[in-house]
Amino acid sequence: MADFDERSGIVACPTPWGFWYQTLDEISIEISVAPETRSSQVHVQLRENQLFVTINGDKLIQVGTKMVGACSPYTISKNTPQTS
Numbered sequence: 641m642a643d644f645d646e647r648s649g650i651v652a653c654p655t656p657w658g659f660w661y662q663t664l665d666e667i668s669i670e671i672s673v674a675p676e677t678r679s680s681q682v683h684v685q686l687r688e689n690q691l692f693v694t695i696n697g698d699k700l701i702q703v704g705t706k707m708v709g710a711c712s713p714y715t716i717s718k719n720t721p722q723t724s
Contacts, residue, residue: 657700669693671700679716686712 652659658671673682673695685692693701 669701671695682716684714686714 650661650663652661658669660667660669662668671693677695681696683692683694689704689706691701691703692699
């Protein structure tokens with residue numbers, strides 16, 4: 641079962657706020673925001689048993705379940721369409 645990730649690929653699960661997917665090692669969440677959104681408007685609170693994400697005070701995600709992990713990094717990146 642060690643090669644499960646390689647065999648299964650990533651299946652994105654769409655949500656009203658973007659999508660999420662997981663592998664055996666991690667869960668990834670990608671949130672779609674308006675192009676003019678600034679990083680100072682995004683608030684992420686990650687604790688051992690809860691995850692909250694708000695943008696401009698509007699709650700997008702609230703998860704209340706046990707999360708285990710050595711680190712839980714998050715990044716904010718600009719999604720720019722690639723042109724060929």
